[in-house]
Amino acid sequence: MNLTLILFIVLAAVAAAxxxxxxxxxxxxxAALFLVLNFATVAIFYLLLGAPFIALAQVTIxxxxxxxxxxxxxxxxxxxxxxxxxxxxxxxxxxxxxAAVLLAEAGFLLFQRLQLTASLANPxxxxxxxxxxxxxxxxxxxxxxxxxxxxxxxxxxxxVGVIVLTKKEKGESG
Amino acid sequence: MAHTIPLSWYLAxxxxxxxxxxxxxxxxxxxxxxxxxxxxxLNAANLAFVTFARSFGVLTGQxxxxxVMTVSAAEVAVGLALIIIIFRNKHSIDVDLMxxxxx
Numbered sequence: 339m340n341l342t343l344i345l346f347i348v349l350a351a352v353a354a355a356x357x358x359x360x361x362x363x364x365x366x367x368x369a370a371l372f373l374v375l376n377f378a379t380v381a382i383f384y385l386l387l388g389a390p391f392i393a394l395a396q397v398t399i400x401x402x403x404x405x406x407x408x409x410x411x412x413x414x415x416x417x418x419x420x421x422x423x424x425x426x427x428x429x430x431x432x433x434x435x436x437a438a439v440l441l442a443e444a445g446f447l448l449f450q451r452l453q454l455t456a457s458l459a460n461p462x463x464x465x466x467x468x469x470x471x472x473x474x475x476x477x478x479x480x481x482x483x484x485x486x487x488x489x490x491x492x493x494x495x496x497x498v499g500v501i502v503l504t505k506k507e508k509g510e511s512g
Numbered sequence: 513m514a515h516t517i518p519l520s521w522y523l524a525x526x527x528x529x530x531x532x533x534x535x536x537x538x539x540x541x542x543x544x545x546x547x548x549x550x551x552x553x554l555n556a557a558n559l560a561f562v563t564f565a566r567s568f569g570v571l572t573g574q575x576x577x578x579x580v581m582t583v584s585a586a587e588v589a590v591g592l593a594l595i596i597i598i599f600r601n602k603h604s605i606d607v608d609l610m611x612x613x614x615x
Contacts, residue, residue, distance in 0.1 A: 354525075369545050389574050400584075415595070415596065448527065493586050499593075
């Protein structure tokens with residue numbers, strides 16, 4: 339047992355547990371906080387995989403911006419808890435069975451078909467330097483310049499769309 | 513090198529998180545939690561992207577993850593706006609009540 343292995347196992351356990359917490363928590367705010375924890379563990383996975391830029395983008399975009407937006411809407415709507423209603427009797431067992439089938443299929447592909455035995459080395463210390471970030475930035479602004487610009491247009495469209503959607507109609511009250 | 517973690521372990525975590533996200537979409541009735549489960553699935557896919565980028569030693573996977581993040585940020589903004597409109601019209605966001613198109 340080396341340190342990286344222990345770290346990986348602990349992170350995997352936290353990621354799985356926080357995903358379960360998201361699924362079972364009755365209070366939406368708790369679910370959102372479980373998801374933040376999950377995003378943080380995934381960010382550390384990215385660091386282990388030698389992707390520091392993606393790890394920090396994960397923390398700022400997902401755990402920061404997106405989840406703050408989620409929490410804001412949860413509290414704005416006061417929908418921390420939904421009243422218990424009629425539940426289709428077969429819905430839950432069927433959903434669990436289908437999810438189990440999905441997981442089994444993924445596991446089958448992973449371990450039976452792909453025969454993945456390759457191991458990943460720890461990122462060399464050179465990965466976590468500014469040189470790696472420079473390479474990423476250069477690729478983003480040269481080879482992938484068009485997708486990058488299209489993304490900015492997409493964000494603008496989303497921004498305008500949200501404002502138009504939530505604007506009250508003329509004459510509409512409350 | 514002794515300090516290695518098998519590639520398939522990362523992919524197994526990714527598959528597990530994706531399956532849990534799918535389960536969340538299927539069992540929960542709160543659209544906000546359904547939405548969060550979708551984010552969980554996107555994250556699982558991102559983890560697989562970064563894992564393969566590392567395994568093949570290319571940057572393309574990381575750049576694609578960056579684009580997935582921005583698209584999901586836009587998607588969350590629009591989706592939450594839709595949830596707010598639904599709440600404004602129905603005074604509830606229970607997905608079981610969204611059956612206006614039902615005959």
